[in-house]
Amino acid sequence: MDAVLAKEIPECKIIGIDLSEPLLEYANSRVRDTDIKERVKFKKGDVQKLYFEENTFDVVFSTNMVHGVSRPIIMLNEIERVLKPGGYLFIKDLRRSWLGIFESEIKSAFTLDEAKKLIEQSELRKGTF
Numbered sequence: 001m002d003a004v005l006a007k008e009i010p011e012c013k014i015i016g017i018d019l020s021e022p023l024l025e026y027a028n029s030r031v032r033d034t035d036i037k038e039r040v041k042f043k044k045g046d047v048q049k050l051y052f053e054e055n056t057f058d059v060v061f062s063t064n065m066v067h068g069v070s071r072p073i074i075m076l077n078e079i080e081r082v083l084k085p086g087g088y089l090f091i092k093d094l095r096r097s098w099l100g101i102f103e104s105e106i107k108s109a110f111t112l113d114e115a116k117k118l119i120e121q122s123e124l125r126k127g128t129f
Contacts, residue, residue, distance in 0.1 A: 002027075006036040017045040048074045052082045059088045066093045 002014045018024055027042040045051060047062075048071055060079050069075045079089055 002040050003031065003034070003036060006031075006040050012039065014040045016040075016042040017047060017050070018042065019044060019046060048078060050078045050082050054081050055084045056082045057087060058084055059090070062089065062091045062093070064093055066091060 002016060005012050006014055016024075016027055018027075021044065024042045024044055031037050031040045047065055048069055060083055062075075062079065065075065066072050083089060
């Protein structure tokens, strides 16, 4: 999502935060040799104690974090602190009911390349991925 936003919205600057060094290294490697590398950064940080000043961000995306932190209320309060007045928070997270119910669906999901091939072979109008 970070690369898509940065490509579609040229004035957009993105900072990704995580505690995992391998994940941060991977994320940084994905943008290192691109035209968005100056606007997309990934840094080590704790979402329960963000090092940004108040009212820093217009938008915050939380992806699969709420279920993984020890104190989700603290995390949400920190996000509120760094959001500008009128800013937006988008949360994408796991739902407990997904753990067993959709296991077979997840295993049978298409990759992006497989989905593109299906679209190309169909009579659907060509879209943008």
